[in-house]
Structure formats: C-alpha cells, structure tokens
Amino acid sequence: MGVVGAGPAGLLLGHLLHREGIDTVILEDRSREHVEARIRAGVIEQGVVDLLVATGAGQRLRAEGLVHHGIELQFAGERHRIALSDLARGRTILIYGQTELVKDLIALRLDDGLPLHFEVEDVSVHDVESERPRIRYRHDGRDQELECDAIAGCDGFHGICRPSIPHGVLSEFSREYPFGWLGILAAVAPSNDELVYAHHERGFALLSLRSPELSRLYVQCRPDEDLAEWPDNRIWEELQIRLGLEGWTLAEGRILEKGVTGMRSYVCEPMRHGRLFLAGDAAHIVPPTGAKGLNLALRDVRVLAEALVDWYRSGTTTGLDGYSETCLRRVWRAEHFSWWMTQMLHRADRDDAFGLKLQLSQLAYITRSEAAATSLAENYVGLELV
Ligand code: APR
Ligand code: PHB
Helix, strand or coil, rough: EEEEEECCCHHHHHHHHHHHHCCEEECCCCCCCHHHHHHCCCEEHHHHHHHHCCCCCCHHHHHHHHEEHHHHEEEEEEEEEEEEEHHHHCEEEEEEEEEEHHHHHHHHHCCCCCCECCCCEEEEECCCCCCCCEEEECCCCEEEEECCCCECCCCCCCCCCHCCCCCCCEEEEEEEEEEEEEEEEEEECCCCCCCCEEECCCCCEEEEEEEEEEEEEEEECCCCCCCCCCCCHHHHHHHHHCCCCEEECCCCCEEEEEEEEEEEEEECCCCCEECCCCEEEEEEEECCHCCHHHHHHHHHHHHHHHHHHHHHHHCHHHCCCCCHHHHHHHHHHHHHHHHHHHHHHHHHHHHCCHHHHHHHHHHEEEEEEEEHHHHHHHHHCCCCCC
C-alpha cells in the first residue's frame, strides 16, 4: 500500500495495517520537524480514543490526555454547562493535542523500522484505474517509483491526490464562511476546567486547553486577518471582552504561538476512484466549531483499514466497495453539526439583528430543553448515530 501524507490519517492507517501484517510506505512532503510542530485540534471522541488504545497507539494519550465530561456554552452574559456524558450515554471526550498524537504515531512507526519518508518532492499518482497504481516522487535527490496494490490519499485538503482524479468523477459540495479563527497557545493554566464556547455580539470566542499549564484560545476574526494587526495585548483584550463574566477572570500568560485559520465546509463524493482511496481532510473539511476534523480523519482510516484487511485476506471487495458510502454517512452528520454550531455561535454580519435574535433563541433552547441539549451532546461526543 502506498500512503500519501503523514498527518493523523496516513499515520494511523499505516499503524492499523502494520498490525495486520500489511506493508505500507508513507510519503510526506514536509519535514518531520514541521509536521511535529504544527498546532492543530485537540478534542478526541471516546470512540476514537478506544480505537487508539486498543491498537497500541494510546499509551501516552491515556496517561496525559484529560477526560472531559462536559462543555460550557456562554451567551447573554451567562455560562451554561452541557453535561455531555450524562446526556450521551456516558460518552466523554479527551483533550489531547493532534500534534502529540502525530508525534506518538511517528515514534511508533520509526521504532518499528517501517518506511516513512519525509521531505519527498513532486509526488504524483498514476494508473489508479488499473490493478497496479503507482506513486512517483523524488527523494534524496533521486526519482523513485512505488508500485502499489492501492493508494491512500491522506494528504489533506491541499494535497495532490484529490486533484489527480479526472474531472467529472467527483461531485463537490462546499460552503465558505465570511470569518476565520485567530488562535493562540499560551503558557498559562486554563481559567476554566471545561471548554467554553462563547457567543458574543463582537463575535465568537473559545476557551480550550492542552494541559494543566497550557491554554488554547480563539477569537472570531476576518478570514484574511493580518496577524500584524493583533499584538498580544489586543488578543487578550478581545478575549477578556468576549469570554468575560461577572466574578470570573481570564488569566493571561505568554503567547507561545498564534495563527489564523479560515473556515470552510467541503465534501467530495465518492471518496474513491479506482484504487485510490481518499481519507480525512483530503476528502472533507469541517469548520472547527464542532471539533470533528481529527475524529473524522481517524474514523475514515479505521473503515479503510478494515476493508483492506478483508481484501488482502480473502479477496473480498465488499468493504472497499462500501468504503465511501460508509464514511460519507458519518461525514455528512459531522458536516451538518459543524455548520450548525458555526452559524449558531458566530456573527457573520454585525447589522443582522434578526440573525442575532435567532441565535440567542436557539442557545436558550439548548440550555432549557433536555432534548435539544442531548442532540448537541450526541453529536459532540460522536455517538454512532448513522
Ligand atoms: N505529498 C506528500 N504529503 C503531502 C502532500 C503531498 N503532495 N500534500 C500534503 N501532504 C501532507 C501534509 O504535509 C500533511 O502532513 O499530508 C498531510 C495531511 O495531513 P492533515 O492535513 O493533518 O490531514 P489528515 O491526516 O486528514 O488529518 C485531518 O488535520 O487539518 C487537520 O482539522 C484537520 O484535525 C483534522 C486533521
Ligand atoms: C482546540 O482545543 O484546539 C479546539 C477545541 C474545540 C474546538 C476546536 C478546537 O471546537
């Protein structure tokens, strides 16, 4: 198997297949240092945690991850707890940085002496409609060609696998949002034990964390926001306003990292062409408000690994033939949930007084109706609903 991309999807796929005796070569165009330094998401559904632990990839995650039983929604100057595990059959979430998970998976792979090549150049995929698809790339100054049984395109949204599929094969569905998130990682103990999703007239803010010493915080901004316009004191001021509550203070600390992420929703169908299988961000993107991106990527490769194992063992293609449909059911649930959370919590147009009233009414309904809160909780923890 050839795997393009050493993000969470590509790395976990390599790991799951190795456990079943299937060889993979993973090709990554960035350096190991770059991949291990990228700050990404940090919420893992319990079902995904269980998979990582059961397959031997969860040792550090289990020791260092923080189990959360709830989240908080803040609006109109008040905070309301959503008791996730009470509402969603005992399910919890784990706070553990995607970056840390990627480090764990890279270490496992290299300890096992398995092929994982960083800084490969000019990766391209060929003959995916045939029985011998090939990947061409340059590595260590030499042109290489890898003949594969199948190829997994785990190369993220800007990768080369999806664009290599001939025009007209894929249907694409997408939505752009007129805002982004400015995120910081700060060396300060989180000011709240649980995540706080804050609706505010000036725009959304999120209080999250990585560890007892590290806070992760976001403010809604323009999609093309210039970081130069956001000196540290302006970021803290805005966070103080949007997360502020009577009788509570947001502790500030040294900002270790800051960045702006645009937001979009995107799905391509099917997630397969011939012997090229797309997984994770290569096939779909969600806005980060529902914390689903990482979970979807890991769940795709679980389905793909099981299907590939059946195929290698018994020659049956039933799993591979159903791969796209199986994943897309979950993907579309997460797409809806992420879009719904996003439009409920962000201000797209500050003059839209009607929209603001609708948001506040929906937020109030969630905090007063157990049925509405349960719907949020089930989706957030990733119950097997589809
Ligand atoms: N050749 C080789 N590798 C590539 C290429 C290429 N042409 N293009 C991109 N890559 C690599 C990227 O450098 C990255 O390491 O593919 C990897 C894709 O990883 P991710 O973008 O992390 O995607 P995925 O593994 O699907 O994980 C999805 O990541 O972006 C977050 O929010 C998202 O949490 C979600 C998760
Ligand atoms: C994060 O901690 O980075 C995070 C948490 C929740 C989200 C998105 C990002 O919805």
